[in-house]
Amino acid sequence: MKRVPIKVGLVGFGTVGRGVYEILERHRALLAQRIGAPVEIKKIAVRDKSKRRGIKVPTGLFTEDYREILRDPEIQVIVEVMGGTQEAKTLALAAVKAGKHLVTANKALLALHGREVFGAAKAAQVDICFEAAVGGGIPILRALREGFVANRILSLFGIVNGTCNFILSEMSEKGADFQATLKRAQELGYAEADPGFDIDGWDAAHKLAILVSIAYGVHVPVDKLFVEGIRRLSAFDLECAKRFGFEIKLLAIAKSQGAKIQARVHPTMIPAASMLAAVRGVHNAISVEGDFVGEGMLYGAGAGSGPTASAVVGDIVEVARNIIAGIAYTVPPLGLYADKVRDAAIEPIGSLKGPYYLRFQALDRPGVLAKITSILGRHRISISSVYQNLAEEGRVVPIVVLTHEALERDVRAAVAKIDRLEVMKEKTLLIRVEENCR
Ligand SMILES: NC(=O)c1ccc[n+]([C@@H]2O[C@H](COP(=O)([O-])OP(=O)(O)OC[C@H]3O[C@@H](n4cnc5c(N)ncnc54)[C@H](OP(=O)(O)O)[C@@H]3O)[C@@H](O)[C@H]2O)c1
Structure with missing residues (x-):
């Protein structure tokens, strides 16, 4: 059965937008088979139509006003790949409000305004997909x-x-x-x-x-x-x-x-x-x-034209399949149908427990290491290894300490005290250790 094409409006034709266009062109037949209908880019919004793009695109597709895409009743899917936050938010909210499904690669938009954008998509029961926002081509x-x-x-x-x-x-x-x-x-x-x-x-x-x-x-x-x-x-x-x-x-x-x-x-x-x-x-x-x-x-x-566009086109396919099936919002953006998505209770960093790598920059004088270890000990921090570069006395040298598991609050308090010692010549560097990381 021959189906009418799914019409897409592309906002942005930079690194990612161009990649999306290339995939949709090159894999036109393959994607039509996979979706059950062809996908057609009806308009492309850019800032400057006269820019040379290094790719053959019918000039009639370009517009400098993305509102043309919002107003076009045939366009069912808007792909936002222009970046930024303020204008992208205005576009995203307007698209969803107009009943159009939204695909975006914009992590900043979602990290900063996700609550509002997701709320609007839920109210309008349209799809919002953003696979490319994290990890580029990795799904x-x-x-x-x-x-x-x-x-x-x-x-x-x-x-x-x-x-x-x-x-x-x-x-x-x-x-x-x-x-x-x-x-x-x-x-x-x-x-x-x-x-x-x-x-x-x-x-x-x-x-x-x-x-x-x-x-x-x-x-x-x-x-x-x-x-x-x-x-x-x-x-x-x-x-x-x-x-x-x-x-x-x-x-x-x-x-x-x-x-x-x-x-x-x-x-x-x-x-x-x-x-x-x-x-x-x-x-x-x-x-x-x-x-x-x-x-x-x-x-x-995690980035680049091909991998990022691959994720964006994956989202376009998901939306297109839903359109054909006559459904939307079957997989909610945060994976939850809960009426109210709660605010995360984020644990303060001070409560973190683990081993720490500490690099002190101190004048190489007798007794410095003893002073450091004594302050650490008073803050319930025990040491598993120490490494010190040999140097002439009186020069600034790094002293490295690897601790056993300690509470970050204690480590910070100890480091603040150590950094006030007269022999310390630089703020101590602290690196958290994750021994169980895969
Ligand atoms: N690049 C990556 O590898 C990558 C990876 C993951 C996610 N992302 C995300 O994907 C988005 C796009 O990134 P990109 O690297 O493709 O950006 P880009 O190369 O800078 O391209 C931006 C495009 O948006 C157009 N544009 C900007 N403001 C516009 C406006 N007000 N109206 C119409 N068009 C406008 C520009 O038009 P002109 O061409 O006329 O200037 C340009 O074509 C960003 O949110 C980014 O964080 C990118």
Whole structure:
């Protein structure tokens, strides 16, 4: 039976938008077979129609006003791949209100305005899909919502920022320092000219907010998450990690503790033999533990035109199949039909328990180590290993301490006291250790 095409409006024709167009063109027949109807892009909104795009597209498809797409009664699906938050939010709410299904790759939009956008989609009973927002081409959100649906999620560890993973992999493999490696990442196009959003952990935090909201069916404001980036790590820290049998990764971590949820992004020491430690370069991986299924891991390309567009087209297919079946909102965006999705009770970072790596920068004088260990001891922190570089007396040297399990509140109090010692020449670096990371 020949069906009428599903009409799509594409808002944005940059890295991701162009990829979506290419897949829909190249796989037109294949997708029609898989969906049961062809998919047709009816309009494409961009900022500047005159820009050279390096790809053949009928010029009549372009518009500089996305409201044309909103007003078009034939367009059933809007694909938002323009980025940003304010305009994207206006577009998303207007699309849903107009009864159009929404596919977006915009993690910032959902992490910051998800409650409002999801609420509007529920009220309008339209689909809202956003697989590409986390992990690029890795279908982690669908896996959490559907594949793992039988389970309570006990923990989730994610390498979800390719820029940071590239920098840390290079520093670990080549012993290069942070600034030089960041520069190299920028030259290779793996880091933005203004890299703060990635290297300070905020991109990963936006993704974690989305992962937690689906894993636990809650709303999570990004500002409730504990977020720490990778700027302070040195080649020395990566070398020490190896000495202790670890690698350092920027991880997005979620764990459920009864009603409370741990949700945090920070550099983490993980066993060198773990699967996540083997994830190198710009790749992403998310390891999930469910109470019945046990542990599983998804690995792949976390960004880029092809992988991200692949996830977006996957969402378009889901929506198109629903349209043909005459249904919508069968899998709610957070995987819950609950009337009210509750706010997440996020555990404060001070209650975290685990081993810690502490790097002190101190003047090399007799008795310094004794002073440090005595303050740690008074705060109930016991030491499992110490490493100190030999140097001439009177010079500033790193002293590294690996602790047994301790309460973060105690560790912070001890470090604050140690940092006030006259011999200390830099703020102490603290890295959390996750010994059970897969
Ligand atoms: N790039 C990735 O690997 C990746 C991975 C995962 C998720 N994402 C997400 O996907 C989204 C798009 O990213 P991208 O890398 O494709 O961005 P991009 O290359 O900067 O492209 C943005 C596109 O949006 C258009 N645009 C911007 N404002 C507009 C407006 N007001 N009206 C109409 N069009 C507008 C731009 O038009 P002009 O071309 O005329 O300037 C451009 O075509 C973002 O939310 C991003 O976070 C990207």
